[in-house]
Amino acid sequence: MAPAFFAFAATGAQAAPVDVYRGTLGRAEVVMELGQPKAGGEREGRYFYVRNGVDIPLKGTLGALAEALPVNDEWRRAQTDMPLFADAKQRSMQWRLRLQGEALVGEWVDGFQGKKLPLSLKHIAKYDPEKIAPHGVEAVTNAIVQGYGSSVSQGVALSAQSTPYDYLKMAEQKLEQGKEVVINPSLAWRPVQDPRTKFWYPRLTRHPDAKILSQTNAVLEQRHWGMNLEALGCVGSIYLSSGPEAGSLGNYNNEEIKVSYLSTALMSVVESGSNGCGGAHPNNHFDPFVLDLLRGGYMDFTRLFTGAKYGEYRLEFSPQMSGFIQKNLASQPEPHDDRECNDFLPEYMALMLNKPDKMSFVISGIGHAMGACLGSGVDISFKKLKPYLKPDAERYFQP
CATH class of the missing domain: 2.40.128 (Lipocalin)
Incomplete structure (x- = not known):
């Protein structure tokens, strides 16, 4: 465990x-x-x-x-x-x-x-x-896939009050600053790196709304800190395990973090890689998330799409939109191997955005045996999605 x-x-x-x-x-x-x-x-x-x-x-x-x-x-x-x-x-x-x-x-x-x-x-x-x-499923999953990792649950925000020990481990570290990526004079981001864990993670540096800027960076910081704790946990496992990964960064140093889209309304980021610290198999993953830069926090896609709702495990679309996505998926030119992944898209679907004006419906969270399907899916332009948007949603879809 x-x-x-x-x-x-x-x-x-x-x-x-x-x-x-x-x-x-x-x-x-x-x-x-x-x-x-x-x-x-x-x-x-x-x-x-x-x-x-x-x-x-x-x-x-x-x-x-x-x-x-x-x-x-x-x-x-x-x-x-x-x-x-x-x-x-x-x-x-x-x-x-x-x-x-x-x-x-x-x-x-x-x-x-x-x-x-x-x-x-x-x-x-x-x-x-x-x-x-x-605890529970998360602890078992970490044990099987990750091996050794963080002592903090993914649902817990690091703070001086609730997690004082691990908070000091993260908050006191000076980050290396990458080159700023400027979208326009009022919108930009830059990658930052904890020199102990050696992977880059984005921070928003410019946005017309100072409050949104702060809220967005708070989310990005917590995600970055969580991954750092996992990587440092693997280094510390050398005191607990004789496995070959013990004492390493668990391959987090090769994690790829990509900002796939940024506007004043939406920020789309993808975490992908293959990490682990002695579990049964590596954690091959492709994990996109989208942030709402108009209201703050994570994007609630039910505010965008007519008939969409969050089910027990995932976002569910109306039958009309589900059919529309499947039609676009089936009609796109793609390698034969990708076609074999298409059947998994409805069950393992995640949303992301790709510049300049596309929403992507991709496979994320699928089991290790089907890891080759991670990230496959279909891109649909904002223009084609218009019939399925709620009246107030179009302000989010500006290239």
Whole structure:
């Protein structure tokens, strides 16, 4: 299973809530999360260096809190109790802490080289990691496909209040800025990159409405942060797994993020790639989403198309529009392999836009065995869609 808090918490052994501390280990900035003491005073926790954002598990009493070692040698791989906190000669790295009011002070001791560094940590938050962890179908899917990943459910927004530990992992990082892509003097975007995870993600830089600009970037930031957490979770899995992907970015560094369309009314973005961290198969995906730049947030397509509604699993169109889409799909010239994918479009349909004036109805979210069909579908011009639009919808469809 993908770790919720980390491996210990996934078993339900970790007591909630947990305390979050921030401070220094030597000269390096660190953030630590520490659970409540169990019988014998033993605690479980994790920490990361702000500069790299990779979780390192902790376990032990407050005065002898052992730091996990990478599962990267034959002796450690042969053990069944992972993560391990000492080597074959019982050498370890320890945090030797004591309470000083609400703060923790002490020293970090390297049992391999005999090095010692001062520790000083200030208590900054308390929260329950179980409330934000993936559960149910999401947790099972992550375990099968992703292997190891984020401790935060996809439906949870990162914030200083609800997810203080992971929020600091993301919010404190300075992003590299790509070249601005200017559509017109009042509309533009640019790619940004977290240097720790090495893939680019868009941010809106110009829009006539400052409020919409801010709302749109909040959505893009949360999606970017979520993917960053997954990538860093795979790097941190080297303390939990001996698999070949453990310690890597899970191929997120090769993720392709494309802005396929941008107007003052709509922004269409596609996330695609093949990532994973030791699951049964890679997460081959083609995930488009469309943002409403007139009202803010994600586009509600029922406001655009006559007779459209959201069913239990997907957007459903009127019989007339469904027939229209199928007619266009069947009449387009395409390779034979694409024709074999056509039957899957109604069940796995996602909407996106392509410049200058086309809406695309494409396959997204299909199972691993049919991954070759991802992204296939049909492009239909705004002009041809006009008979199926609601009266107020045409303002969205301006090239």
